[in-house]
Amino acid sequence: MTSDERGPSIQQRLFADLPCFGCGPSNDKGLRLASYPADDGSGAVASFTPWPEHDNGLGFLNGGIIGTVLDCHSAAAVMLEAERQGWPPLPGAALSYVTAGLDVRYLRPAPLREPVLLRGVVVEAGEDQMTAEVELIHDDKVRATATAVWKRWRPRT
Secondary structure, eight states, rough: OOOOHHHHHHHHHOOOTTOTTTTTOTTTSSSSOOOEEESSSSEEEEOOOOOOGGOOOOSSSSSSHHHHHHHHHHHHHHHHHHHHTTOOOOOTTSSSSEEEEEEEOOOOBBBBBEEEEEEEEEEEEEEEEEEEEEEETTTTTEEEEEEEEEEOOOOOO
């Protein structure tokens, strides 16, 4: 199913003006990751096709790009959960939550020229903090995982 058939991505719906390098719809030079609610209601899914510029020097997907898409896909899962829970961004905040920690595990090389699947699910949800588990998968094998901790964004002036 194409993105046109699924409608707007989580990023387009919830933070269309965000210029994030990984998932910001308004960053023309960014990765523009587009995540969608999982069909079974368990978090978010996305497909990402790396660019030749994302080479790690050995013909595989660069670890920094992997970390970026895992972080940004966890954002989609967290923002989707915040929307479901009725926890909108606080006054002055562009998002409800911001990354407070990201623990990435690289398990096997990820392809450079083929799409990878991202799956993310919130495993702990509270109004002050959420934790998401995310995976990067290719050929039915998990290539990398991450645990992302997100804290409520409380802008300070």
